[in-house]
Amino acid sequence: xxxxxxxxxxxxxxxxxxxxxxxxxxxxxxxxxxxxxxxxxxxxxxxxxxxxxxxxxxxxxxxxxxxxxxxxxxxxxxxxxxxxxxxxxxxxxxxxxxxxxxxxxxxxxxxxxxxxxxxxxxxxxxxxxxxxxxxxxxxxxxxxxxxxxxxxxxxxxxxxxxxxxxxxxxxxxxxxxxxxxx
Numbered sequence: 567x568x569x570x571x572x573x574x575x576x577x578x579x580x581x582x583x584x585x586x587x588x589x590x591x592x593x594x595x596x597x598x599x600x601x602x603x604x605x606x607x608x609x610x611x612x613x614x615x616x617x618x619x620x621x622x623x624x625x626x627x628x629x630x631x632x633x634x635x636x637x638x639x640x641x642x643x644x645x646x647x648x649x650x651x652x653x654x655x656x657x658x659x660x661x662x663x664x665x666x667x668x669x670x671x672x673x674x675x676x677x678x679x680x681x682x683x684x685x686x687x688x689x690x691x692x693x694x695x696x697x698x699x700x701x702x703x704x705x706x707x708x709x710x711x712x713x714x715x716x717x718x719x720x721x722x723x724x725x726x727x728x729x730x731x732x733x734x735x736x737x738x739x740x741x742x743x744x745x746x747x748x
Contacts, residue, residue, distance in 0.1 A: 595666040
């Protein structure tokens, strides 16, 4: 029945619209993507039904059924709504992919900030007074040298983070619809 199919399509659009869960970390972004993928599978599961109902409706129109105008209107409505579901799903997928990338970037940036803060305290300022001054200076030079080596070891990680940030800022990570950019 085409009306039942149209009703399911409208319910599905409402479900896709209402599945806005708060994305506050990588795990919640991944969960939102998984739910969105579940919606895709439910949509795909109806593909055969959509094809069968539209083929039946088209046969009725071709045969000149007494309600062919109504059938044609319902067919157009079904095609339009079906296309909207696919388009909306695709746009939302892009947003969720972008949200996941942003959360991954944020997590990596926090890790690097914590790492830097820890090592910054290791080479922080010390009072250099008295006989211990020379020993403190030597320790600080060693710590500073060790930190420089660790930073060199983190260079790829920092470069990857910078490149990730550039992709997010330039929109290469995911294309946001114009109304979502603000």
